[in-house]
Structures are given as structure tokens and as C-alpha cells.
Amino acid sequence: MTPKHTRRNFLLASSATVIGASAGVGARGQRFKVNLVEAEQRLDPPSSPVCISSGNGLRAVERAHARILAGDDTALAVVNGVGIVEADPKDMSVGYGGLPNENGVVQLDASVMHGPTHKAGSVGAIEDIMHPAAVALKVLQTTDHVMIVGRGAYEFARVHGFKKEDLLTDKARQAWARWKQNRSNRDDWLNRDEMDWSSDGTRVGLGDQNNEPVPFTYGTIHCAAVNPKGDVSACTTTSGLSYKIPGRVGDSPIIGAGMYVDNEIGAAGATGRGEAVVQSCGAFAVTQAMAAGMEPTQACLHVLKKIVSNSTKQRRLMRENGKPSFNVIMYALRKDGVHGSAAMFPNATYTVADGQGARSLKCAVLFE
Numbered sequence: 296m297t298p299k300h301t302r303r304n305f306l307l308a309s310s311a312t313v314i315g316a317s318a319g320v321g322a323r324g325q326r327f328k329v330n331l332v333e334a335e336q337r338l339d340p341p342s343s344p345v346c347i348s349s350g351n352g353l354r355a356v357e358r359a360h361a362r363i364l365a366g367d368d369t370a371l372a373v374v375n376g377v378g379i380v381e382a383d384p385k386d387m388s389v390g391y392g393g394l395p396n397e398n399g400v401v402q403l404d405a406s407v408m409h410g411p412t413h414k415a416g417s418v419g420a421i422e423d424i425m426h427p428a429a430v431a432l433k434v435l436q437t438t439d440h441v442m443i444v445g446r447g448a449y450e451f452a453r454v455h456g457f458k459k460e461d462l463l464t465d466k467a468r469q470a471w472a473r474w475k476q477n478r479s480n481r482d483d484w485l486n487r488d489e490m491d492w493s494s495d496g497t498r499v500g501l502g503d504q505n506n507e508p509v510p511f512t513y514g515t516i517h518c519a520a521v522n523p524k525g526d527v528s529a530c531t532t533t534s535g536l537s538y539k540i541p542g543r544v545g546d547s548p549i550i551g552a553g554m555y556v557d558n559e560i561g562a563a564g565a566t567g568r569g570e571a572v573v574q575s576c577g578a579f580a581v582t583q584a585m586a587a588g589m590e591p592t593q594a595c596l597h598v599l600k601k602i603v604s605n606s607t608k609q610r611r612l613m614r615e616n617g618k619p620s621f622n623v624i625m626y627a628l629r630k631d632g633v634h635g636s637a638a639m640f641p642n643a644t645y646t647v648a649d650g651q652g653a654r655s656l657k658c659a660v661l662f663e
């Protein structure tokens with residue numbers, strides 16, 4: 296797809312001067328070199344809707360695309376699209392049938408953002424509600440808040456008529472039971488020699504570099520859409536890290552981490568190890584990289600590199616070969632409909648629905 300846009304990038308590799316004052320010493324000029332990147336872009340919207348999603352989102356993009364053609368707003372369309380996967384017990388990473396926390400309780404996280412109003416809504420660690428993305432949309436539409444968590448999120452959902460439902464399927468319960476029997480040291484409570492820092496701030500150990508990758512899943516669905524008016528929205532919904540410590544919230548409900556929209560630029564989202572994405576503001580960083588002029592796929596790769604360099608400062612997250620012991624996949628949809636995705640490791644896919652139909656595409660790869 297040829298992007299129809301004009302772009303003026305000003306790279307001012309200037310040595311802007313920032314004056315800092317040292318307390319007690321008096322004003323002392325200190326010179327920092329600052330690179331300012333100011334990108335002014337005018338991106339023309341696509342002529343027909345474009346929806347993208349993670350690899351498990353083929354039905355979601357099909358539905359979202361159809362809803363936009365039927366006249367839905369992009370935020371309603373993406374929430375409607377992911378609702379199919381939230382209700383599917385076979386997808387053990389999202390909604391009903393999702394793998395539970397270490398107590399056997401399914402706790403869900405979701406967020407949604409509406410580009411034209413720049414409003415966001417999210418819920419964290421919500422229980423007994425099958426469609427957390429729709430609850431996040433209610434937060435966005437009907438409150439002055441952005442994020443509601445735990446019991447409050449459940450009660451909020453009930454006020455809006457969402458049904459209380461048992462989300463733990465037999466298959467997920469059996470998986471949890473097997474995990475409980477075999478967990479040994481493979482849980483989320485760090486042993487003393489795995490902690491990089493003790494609670495008093497003293498460095499206590501670098502961890503075991505020979506650790507196998509942590510055998511937990513971080514499955515999630517992200518979905519983003521742009522319509523011919525150039526209105527962009529996105530949402531991300533998940534059961535999060537399987538067997539997590541109760542109350543653990545990942546990147547998916549955190550605006551700027553698992554999902555972000557800037558209506559002038561586009562949308563971005565993440566799946567994979569949420570802790571790594573949160574600590575590098577993944578989705579926000581991708582939109583900023585696109586704003587600075589990077590193509591969507593390049594922006595995803597750029598942010599993945601940053602996530603690797605930030606996360607592997609914790610040595611237990613780096614394997615002997617110098618590669619991370621976890622995966623993250625980033626997704627990007629630019630306002631003009633150009634899209635891309637990149638994963639740390641091979642064989643990941645993402646999905647798209649546009650004027651050419653719905654299909655799966657290969658993600659670019661950081662480590663071949």
C-alpha cells in the first residue's frame with residue numbers, strides 16, 4: 296500500500312541549553328546536548344477501513360471491519376470484534392476460558408482508546424465478567440475516570456448490566472491443577488538469588504543466566520482500526536499472565552503500554568510479556584516512533600530493541616545466548632492505513648482486514 300501523505304521532518308540536532316541549578320551552590324549553568332525531532336505529518340486516511348489484530352484476531356478484524364462498514368464508530372467496532380475471542384473458551388489467553396491466576400481465579404484486563412476524543416477507559420483484574428473490553432468502553436463513555444480495577448470494576452460492570460459468569464472452564468481448571476502440582480520454583484515469586492534488588496535497595500544477586508524461558512503464557516488480543524474519516528481506535532484485552540499472583544495487572548489495561556492511540560498518527564498495541572512492555576511504555580513509544588517518521592514495522596522493531604535493552608538489565612531475563620527469555624509482539628496501524636508488526640522471535644503472525652478481505656500476515660522479526 297502506498298502511503299498518501301506529505302511529511303516534513305525537521306531534525307534539529309541542536310545543542311539546546313538547559314540551565315540547571317545546584318541547590319546550595321547557587322545557579323550553575325549546565326549544558327546538555329538535546330536532539331529535538333519535530334515531525335509534522337499530514338496523513339490522508341485510507342479509502343476503506345483498515346483493521347489489524349494479533350494472530351488470534353482473524354475473526355475480530357473481520358467483525359470490526361464489517362461493523363465500520365455498517366456505520367459503527369471505530370471504538371465500538373474494535374470492542375465488538377475482540378468480543379468474539381473473549382467469548383471463545385478455546386482461546387485460553389482471553390476472556391472466558393482464559394488461564395486463571397495462582398488461586399484458580401480468572402482475572403481479566405482490558406483497555407480501549409478512542410482517537411477523535413482522545414478518551415481512554417480500562418479495567419484491571421476484573422472477575423466474573425466475560426467482556427472486559429466492553430466494560431472498559433463503558434468506563435470511557437460514562438465516567439470521568441480512565442481505569443477501574445478489581446471489585447470496583449466488577450461492581451461497575453454489574454451496574455451497567457453485565458452478567459456475572461463463571462469464567463473458569465474445565466480445561467483451564469485442569470491446566471491450573473497441573474501447574475499447581477508441578478510448579479516447583481516456576482512461579483512469579485522471585486527467590487532471593489533471582490532478585491536483582493532487595494527491598495532495602497541493596498543489590499543481592501544477578502540471578503541464574505541458565506534459566507529456561509519461563510513456561511507461562513502472556514496471550515492477549517489487540518485490535519486497532521481506522522476508518523475513511525481518519526478516526527483511529529484500539530483496544531487490548533487479556534486474561535494476562537497465567538498463574539499470576541492475584542491482583543497482578545499487565546500491560547493490556549495500561550494506556551500507553553499495551554495500547555495507545557493518537558488520532559493524528561495512529562494506534563499501537565502489544566502482546567507478550569506485559570512487565571517488559573509496561574517498563575518501556577511500549578505502545579506509546581511505537582506511536583512516537585511513527586510520529587518521528589518511522590514506518591509502522593520499523594517503529595515496532597525500534598521499540599522491541601529498546602524493550603530488550605531495558606528488560607535484560609535484569610539478568611534473569613537474558614538467556615546465555617544474549618537473547619531475552621521472553622517474547623513481545625508490537626502492532627502498529629498508521630492513520631493512513633499502513634500497518635506493521637514485529638516480534639522478538641520467528642513465526643509470529645498478525646491479522647488484517649481491509650478492502651482486500653481478512654488475512655494473516657507474518658510479523659517482522661528482531662532475532663532471526
Ligand code: GLY
Pocket residue numbers: 513514515533534535536544545546547553565566567568569570
Ligand atoms: N500482555 C499481557 C500480559 O502480560 O498480561
